[in-house]
Amino acid sequence: xxxxxxxxxxxxxxxxxxxxxxxxxxxxxxxxxxxxxxxxxxxxxxxxxxxxxxxxxxxxxxxxxxxxxxxxxxxxxxxxxxxxxxxxxxxxxxxxxxxxxxxxxxxxxxxxxxxxxxxxxxxxxxxxxxxxxxxxxxxxxxxxxxxxxxxxxxxxxxxxxxxxxxxxxxxxxxxxxxxxxxxxxxxxxxxxxxxxxxxxxxxxxxxxxxxxxxxxxxxxxxxxxxxxxxxxxxxxxxxxxxxxxxxxxxxxxxxxxxxxxxxxxxxxxxxxxxxxxxxxxxxxxxxxxxxxxxxxxxxxxxxxxxxxxxxxxxxxxxxxxxxxxxxxxxxxxxxxxxxxxxxxxxxxxxxxxxxxxxxxxxxxxxxxxxxxxxxxxxxxxxxxxxxxxxxxxxxxxxxxxxxxxxxxxxxxxxxxxxxxxxxxxxxxxxxxxxxxxxxxxxxxxxxxxxxxxxxxxxxx
DNA sequence: GCATGATCATGC
DNA sequence: GCATGATCATGC
Numbered sequence: 001x002x003x004x005x006x007x008x009x010x011x012x013x014x015x016x017x018x019x020x021x022x023x024x025x026x027x028x029x030x031x032x033x034x035x036x037x038x039x040x041x042x043x044x045x046x047x048x049x050x051x052x053x054x055x056x057x058x059x060x061x062x063x064x065x066x067x068x069x070x071x072x073x074x075x076x077x078x079x080x081x082x083x084x085x086x087x088x089x090x091x092x093x094x095x096x097x098x099x100x101x102x103x104x105x106x107x108x109x110x111x112x113x114x115x116x117x118x119x120x121x122x123x124x125x126x127x128x129x130x131x132x133x134x135x136x137x138x139x140x141x142x143x144x145x146x147x148x149x150x151x152x153x154x155x156x157x158x159x160x161x162x163x164x165x166x167x168x169x170x171x172x173x174x175x176x177x178x179x180x181x182x183x184x185x186x187x188x189x190x191x192x193x194x195x196x197x198x199x200x201x202x203x204x205x206x207x208x209x210x211x212x213x214x215x216x217x218x219x220x221x222x223x224x225x226x227x228x229x230x231x232x233x234x235x236x237x238x239x240x241x242x243x244x245x246x247x248x249x250x251x252x253x254x255x256x257x258x259x260x261x262x263x264x265x266x267x268x269x270x271x272x273x274x275x276x277x278x279x280x281x282x283x284x285x286x287x288x289x290x291x292x293x294x295x296x297x298x299x300x301x302x303x304x305x306x307x308x309x310x311x312x313x314x315x316x317x318x319x320x321x322x323x324x325x326x327x328x329x330x331x332x333x334x335x336x337x338x339x340x341x342x343x344x345x346x347x348x349x350x351x352x353x354x355x356x357x358x359x360x361x362x363x364x365x366x367x368x369x370x371x372x373x374x375x376x377x378x379x380x381x382x383x384x385x386x387x388x389x390x391x392x393x394x395x396x397x398x399x400x401x402x403x404x405x406x407x408x409x410x411x412x413x414x415x416x417x418x419x420x421x422x423x424x425x426x427x428x429x430x431x432x433x434x435x436x437x438x439x440x441x442x443x444x445x446x447x448x449x450x451x452x453x454x455x456x457x458x459x460x
Numbered sequence: 461g462c463a464t465g466a467t468c469a470t471g472c
Numbered sequence: 473g474c475a476t477g478a479t480c481a482t483g484c
Contacts, residue, residue: 416464419467
């Protein structure tokens, strides 16, 4: 044994030797064929570097010191910056056990409160033995985050206790998510208060939270502005209600009046005007990110309401790539991720002077049944792309498509989202009618009437 | 007036 | 140069 498994310092210094190396560098050509798939790197690491058999017991991986070993991929984004490639998946949620547990003594806390994190750079089509290990971090959940994670855990527990384990969603919570886990078509389990089978889920740290951990490890976390200098308030109140309370003094004020009140000269024509205004009201400096929002992967959406409280526009999402659509399963899809996340909506409405007036703010995430409707839009679109069955009719400059429109179901639809009609992505199957190998970029949109009925008008 | 296709503006 | 959030334009 090259480290003392009863001594935390020994474990960490042994782990630190991984930095800048690959497993092949350190362990040589091992019997790598014994493992495969997504968890391969982690299994190789445990067996050949730390010399213990990969397991799925309830105890932490180093039980004597209560440390859990986790490896997780990084990816490069613009400017060669390294960020988390995905959420960090922790232990499976046992629906039967969680309902009778207390957070402080829960199996979640026992296993996951102290993590030894191994970050490696993921590269497609490369053997897991050759991933470059970039960072090793020792992470204990800090008290101010633990308060929020506890609220998240309680929320997951109460859903299960209500017999709604099958309706759990990652968007329900802030830092700690309940993510699906287990293969194509999903892995289903029973739950204590309902006959309905629920997808197997695991606790996970949101991608945004993991990026925060990375920033702390690298001492580069000064781009954040915090909502709470003192998180004790969260012992009595949810984040949602604290944030909503901060908007109360500004409700029914016009944008102009709000700017006067916060004594700021933001340019109302700037693209990020509403995002900046939101930060000002929340007391976060304009150039900083809202720490709690970033860590929780919360997307801010501002909506302008017209007559009848109907949003002036549908809400767009990023354009999707046609080939990616075919590659992905629903549970791992970009589209599901985008619709499942938590949103913070800021609603403005035009008054008689044609000024925008702040009417309401709301945290929201899509209910399970509606996410199923988005899935139907997704499968229909995927089917059409697969068949090359996109263009219905060419009418002068306009082309009508078979893509699901606003009438397909009440939730979401597909529309163009491009610079112009010549701004395209390649098609995996050439279009039957036009023979074209590429097509104008399209994206998913949330129907404006759905936004009114399901979000703006719905009670807290 | 609404649904749907097309495009703009900004920032990285 | 492109991704993204936002908005315009047209025809039924």
